[in-house]
Amino acid sequence: MRSLISMLFLTICLCAFGGTAFGQVLKPETAVEKWAGKTVMLIGAHADDDALAHGTLAMLQANGNQVYVVTLTTGNVGTQDPNLSRTQLAQIRRQEEQAALGELGIAAEHYINLGYDDGLLEFEDRKAVVENLVRWIRRLRPDVLFAWDPGKNYQRWHKSDHRAASYLAADAARAAMWRLLFEGQVTQEGLREYTIPEYMFFNDYDHEDENTWVDISEYIEKKVNAGAKYISQFGPGWKSYKPSLSEPELKQMKDGVRSQIRMKDNKPVEGFRYYKGLPDAMGK
Numbered sequence: 001m002r003s004l005i006s007m008l009f010l011t012i013c014l015c016a017f018g019g020t021a022f023g024q025v026l027k028p029e030t031a032v033e034k035w036a037g038k039t040v041m042l043i044g045a046h047a048d049d050d051a052l053a054h055g056t057l058a059m060l061q062a063n064g065n066q067v068y069v070v071t072l073t074t075g076n077v078g079t080q081d082p083n084l085s086r087t088q089l090a091q092i093r094r095q096e097e098q099a100a101l102g103e104l105g106i107a108a109e110h111y112i113n114l115g116y117d118d119g120l121l122e123f124e125d126r127k128a129v130v131e132n133l134v135r136w137i138r139r140l141r142p143d144v145l146f147a148w149d150p151g152k153n154y155q156r157w158h159k160s161d162h163r164a165a166s167y168l169a170a171d172a173a174r175a176a177m178w179r180l181l182f183e184g185q186v187t188q189e190g191l192r193e194y195t196i197p198e199y200m201f202f203n204d205y206d207h208e209d210e211n212t213w214v215d216i217s218e219y220i221e222k223k224v225n226a227g228a229k230y231i232s233q234f235g236p237g238w239k240s241y242k243p244s245l246s247e248p249e250l251k252q253m254k255d256g257v258r259s260q261i262r263m264k265d266n267k268p269v270e271g272f273r274y275y276k277g278l279p280d281a282m283g284k
C-alpha cells in the first residue's frame, strides 16, 4: 500500500514538473539564450572549474539573471611553484577567481568558497560537505544548478576532486528538498527545504551525454579575458607565479583559452547535459 501511495505521489510530482514519461525534460523549454530573471548557482571543486561555462554565465549575467559560483576547495595545492605556501596559493586562487568572475560581470560577493583542501575533497566528511552545500542551496534557492556531470548512463570517472564534486552536488541537490534532512537548518536557521528544478551538467572531456549547446558568440571576449585571469593555473605562472604577465605572455594565455572554445554548426558553443525533474532521476 505504501509503495502504491508513493507511486501515486511520484506520478503527481512528475506531472507537476511537466516532464516526460519519467518526469525528465532533456532540453530547455526556453532556449538558454533567452533565460532571464533566474537565480543560477554553480558548484565546482576548484577556482576555474566554472571556466567550462564562462561564456554561458556571462550571457546569463548580462540577461538579468543572478549568478553565484560556489567552489568547494581553496585550490591550495595545484602549483608547480616551489616557493608558494598553501596559504599564499589559496589567497591567489581566490583573487584570480573573483577577477575572472568580474570579467563576466559577476560581483565578487557572489563567489562563495567553502574552504576545503585542494586534492582531498573525496576524503572529507561527506555528511558535513553535503550539509554545507544544502545550506547554500536553501539560502540561494537556485532555479538552475550548474555542476560536474555525475553521469547519465553510467557512473562517470572524473579526476578526484571533480569526481567528488559531481556526486556531492547531486547528493546535496537531492537532500535540500527534504525538510527533515539537516532539519536544524529549518528549525534553527530560518531556512526552508528547496527543490532545484533545472540542471546544467558540464564535463571537461567526454561530451557524449550533452543535449544542449549554448551559443556564446557574443561572449567570447569575456570568456577569454576571464580565463586569462588564472595566472597561477596556466601559462608561466604555473611553474613560477607572478601576479601579472608581460604582454606576450598574456596574449599566449588568451590564445590558449581561445583555442579551447568548441564549435558546433559554425558557432562557438558551450555544451551541457540539461535536466529538469526530480533530483532522484538526474542520473537516469
Ligand SMILES: [Zn+2]
Binding pocket: 045, 046, 048, 049, 161, 162
Ligand atoms: Zn578543477
